[in-house]
Amino acid sequence: MQDIIVVGAGLAGLTAARTLSRAGRRVRVLEGSGEVGGRVRSRLQNGFTLDAGYQVLFTGYPAVRRQLNLDALDLVTTLPAAVIRNGKSAQQLGDPFRDPGSLPGSLTASALSLGDKLRVARLALSLKIGPAHALLLGPDESTLDFLRGLGFSSRAIQNFFAPFFGGVFLNRSLSTSARLFRYYFRMLLGGDIVLPRAGMGQVSKQLAEGLNVSLNVRVERLVQTERGVELVTNIGELEAEQVIVATDPPTAARLLGEALPGLESVPSSYLYYASETVIDTQPRLLLNAQGGLINNAQWLGRAVPGRAPKGQDLLVVSVPGPHVQTDAELETGVRAELAGWYGEAAAHLKLLGLERIAHAQFAQPPGYAARLPGHATALPGVLRASEITSMSGIQGAMESGEKAAAIVLNDPVGMSRPRGG
Ligand SMILES: Cc1cc2nc3c(=O)[nH]c(=O)nc-3n(C[C@H](O)[C@H](O)[C@H](O)COP(=O)(O)OP(=O)(O)OC[C@H]3O[C@@H](n4cnc5c(N)ncnc54)[C@H](O)[C@@H]3O)c2cc1C
Structure with a gap:
């Protein structure tokens, strides 16, 4: 009989197994x-490296700093800036301290008013105070209400916040919890946005x-037995x-016989x-301010050298949300929007693939934290490790794995670490 079995080799399961194995457990x-x-x-x-x-990866995530050897991942730091695409118009906005090249564009960009730019700076300063995990506490509301309460204009919300955080939370309506918005903003301020040259899968491989x-x-x-737990598997x-x-x-809800209402x-x-021809030389994240199918896109061959074969580029386009269209209809719609950006040059784009992910994240509206299941389950001897115990993302998954392992090991430091810490 194996001492401990972890079901699932995602980031949560791998982090749990690694923590237990390092503590000498089988x-x-x-x-x-x-x-x-x-x-x-x-x-x-x-010859293209395609992530799912x-x-x-945000290097600001505390669990990433604890668990990963970032130096061994051959990371490429992306520019902390974005390009607001509105049809053929492209305006650059960025952090002038970390991306000086974005300064002239940031100063002149009309996508945000001067007042909005000052509000961003003020918000950034206020979010740097205190520990990051404290931002996950306190009163909650939607990100949209929070931004409106700070005085941000509809222009700023439509041009920047909706597509940028729509990309982070896969929800362009900004109905996601403002607590999470503040936490993620802080992660962006406290670290870099990086990509392993050989693909995000390198993160998982390192953990494994x-x-x-x-x-x-x-x-x-899963069946409870006198000696422990029996796992009925395909082998x-x-x-x-x-x-x-x-x-x-x-799947966890099915295995554990439970429902997770409000966390769909x-x-x-x-x-x-x-693309074999140069359509855009922009390595920064592209945000679609016009709405439509595309939320954000990036020329990853340019942003992360090595992701595309020599002489070619790789464009990855994100289309969050459920889609009733067939793959062919979705591709036609996306291509039409890209033609609105790039004109006839969009015809040179060759589709490499289209991937639909049914569970990319779970919904995190205001108050979602009160509905999160803990690590305990109704089955004796069975614990849970998953983003669903914390927040949907790499930090949530990894800290959940650490916490489940800490419970097994009866490690008071790991058990008492706060969510997001
Ligand atoms: C497209 C996309 C982009 C994302 N971008 C970001 C980002 O930029 N930053 C960020 O922080 N987060 C991002 N996320 C979220 C992040 O990837 C997830 O929150 C995290 O990876 C979840 O990890 P997990 O271990 O909880 O679950 P999973 O990754 O879902 O792992 C579960 C594992 O269990 C296995 N499994 C399922 N059923 C069984 C079974 N019956 N028996 C055995 N094994 C089983 C699965 O095959 C899988 O390997 C993104 C997610 C997606 C989909």
Whole structure:
């Protein structure tokens, strides 16, 4: 019998297994798919490195700093700036201290009024005070109401906040919790936005190093026994003294026989395009201020050298939300919007792939934190590790893995660490 079995090799499961294994515990990870990483994966296609959707790593995340050897990830720091696309118009806005090249554009950009630019600076200063995790506490409201309360204009909200944080939370309406908005803003202020040259999957691979992971083992059912927990899988029955369920939230809900009301899945789609001709030389994040299908896009071949083969570029387009269109209709719609940006040059874009992700994140409206399930489950000997215990994202998943391991190890420091800390 294995001491501890972790179900799911996403960031939460890998972090839990790694923490336990480092503490000398015997751990086996069962992963239903053929690779580790869960949502944080990459694949090679025709010489292009494609992540599962558009993803980035914030070095400001406390759990990332604790768990990852960032130096070993061959990271490329992206410019802390964005380009507001409004049809053919492109205005650059950025942090002039970290991206001096964006200063002239930032000063003259009409996408934000002078008052809005000063409000951004004031907000940034106020969010730097105190510990980051404290930003997840206090009264909650929607991000939109919070921004309006600070006096931001509709122009600033439509041109910048909606597409930028719509990309972070996969929700352009800014109905996400303002607590989370403040926390993520702080993460952006306190670190860099980076991408491993060889793909985000490198993060998962690093976490999985040295662990006992069995791929293609799908857990179908959990049964309590006298000695521990029996796991019914596609390769037969296994037994463990303790089990940590670290699957995606919908699967965990099924395995644990529970419902998660108010924390529904947020879907998102991504299109990957190759181009052999130079269509845009802009490496910064592109935000669609006009609305439509595209929320944000980035020429990743330019932003992260090595992601595209020599002489080619890679454009990744994010289309958050549920879509009733077929893949072909979605692609036609996205291409039409890109033609609005780039004119006839958009015809040179060659579709490499279209990926629909049913559970990209879970919904996080104001007050969502009160509905989060904890690590305990109704099954004795079974704990949960997942973003769903904290917040939807890399920090949430990794800190949840750490916390589940701390409970197994009875480690008071790990158990008492606050959410987001
Ligand atoms: C496109 C996209 C972009 C994102 N961008 C960012 C970003 O930029 N920054 C950020 O912080 N976060 C981002 N996120 C969110 C972040 O990736 C997730 O919050 C995090 O990876 C969740 O990790 P997890 O371990 O909780 O779950 P998962 O990654 O879902 O891992 C669950 C694992 O369990 C396995 N599994 C499921 N069922 C079974 C079973 N029955 N038996 C065995 N194994 C099973 C799955 O195969 C999977 O490997 C993004 C997510 C997506 C989809």
